[in-house]
Amino acid sequence: MQIESHPSNQLQPEHITLIRETATAAEQARQLLPEQLELIYQQQWFKMLVPKQYGGLEMDLNSEVRLIEALAWADGSLGWVITLCTGAGWFGGFLDPQYAKEIFANRDICLAGSGAPTGTAAITEEGYLINGTWQYASGALNTTHFTANCNITQNGEPVLNKNGEQLIRPFVFKKEEVNVISAWAYNGMVATGSHSFEVKDVVVPEKRIFKIDPSAIKVNSPLYIYPFHQLAEATLAANISGMAIHFIDLCKDTFQQKRISKKLNNTQSAELDEVLNWSMSRMNHARASFYDDVDRSWKNYASNDPLNQSVNLQSVSQSSRKLAKKARQIVDELFPYCGLDAARTQSELNRVWRDIHTASQHSLLTFSV
Known part of the structure; x- marks a missing residue:
């Protein structure tokens, strides 16, 4: 008996060889290696779900899931980092179009982050004053940007949504605005470098806040619906x-x-x-x-x-x-x-x-x- 539709069919043999031959060294380094990242950039694997109009692949979900399985089959840490950072790339369908065009023009774009609302965003005249700490950002050592959910406040009080609940919105941060905290000390997925990160007293403009909702889609595509x-x-x-x-x-x-x-x-x-x-x-x-x-x-x-x-x-x-x-x-x-x-x-x-x-x-x- 064999595994049907084996994941290896999704990848070029030379790509499998490179990933497998560098996996041990990546685990020892506790992060993806430059040669692994170069392959990812060349194949645009971080851009699988980025809109085509911003230079991404905008892959159909059924094709993307099969490729993700193949990458995880090649190596768990590499596949996981690509999966989590690719998921953040999907947010491109909801970002301010001009800002999205700007950041995704970078060949090496990679967004890591967290969905946990463990930060605050205080409304100011210049934008939002951000403070917070988030855990488990896979690819934190290889990323160019971070995304994170924040609780919106104004004048020290929570801002509520239409249902009377705390309003939570995701933000995009530049790498230099973030402090990565070495915290990934687990016995598996070692090369993912899924560290914590913090943001202290950083003012973020309106264009770097977004909303994941059908009413807020900026790119008309089934992928973002x-x-x-x-x-x-x-x-x-x-x-x-x-x-x-x-x-x-x-x-x-x-x-x-x-x-x-x-x-x-x-x-x-x-x-x-x-x-x-x-x-x-x-x-x-x-x-x-x-x-x-x-x-x-x-x-x-x-x-x-x-x-x-x-x-x-x-x-x-x-x-x-x-x-x-x-x-x-x-x-x-x-x-x-x-x-x-x-x-x-x-x-x-x-x-x-x-x-x-x-x-x-x-x-x-x-x-x-």
Whole structure:
């Protein structure tokens, strides 16, 4: 049995080689390496969801999710950074057009950030006075700009929205306005450099505030009408799927070596075949269901067809969680068969195992819909 529609089909062989050969060094450096970043810039992977009118790729969601899975399969940290920074690039559909044209003209543009509203933005005559600290900004060491949510205040009092709740709006900050705080001390996704960052007494002009809402879209495209929540769920699930397939691929070689080095008998060898084939079968089924739901949901928006839109979005949320959960279960079931090499921190097996377990802690896919 094989993994159907294997992620490797989405990438050029030379790109896979470069990513894989630099992954260990990137983990040691605790950030993506210059040669990895150069490949990303050349392929415009940070610009997957940036509007075409600003020089981006503006990829269809179904194509973007498959490419994200492939990049995470090549390396978990690299795929994760691209995913999170690409998601921030999607905000280009809501930014002030002149400002968006200005920042996305940079070939090396990369937006990192946080969706947590842990900052304040006080209204002033010059714009907004920003103060705050945010966690888990993947790619923080490689970014050119940061985005972050802030609670809007005026004269020391909260500004409320039309529902009487605290008004929260996202902002864009220049790299030089931000202080990166070294805080990413976790055993997986090490090269993502997902550090904290802070902004102190920085005044931001009106053009760098935006609103994620259909009424605030600045670029007329189905991509920016599609809800960000399901876009995020699908791309994060694709990351976990890609890492799980990487682990399965490594198990194939590991199991073959184990048959020889451990002189396994026929019964033991058959058990390895059974667990590996069962893993691939379940992975194939979960991925097929996931991509069916993503494709169906995207078709609704791409063709401006409102029929069953909400039902299809719900299916994307459900299948994203099911895929992430199934991927985690499969990796954990395979792990004991891999021997001590899987527990050796310098091994590729161990890095992939650590990456998938760290990535799976993202709260968006933890609980049921």
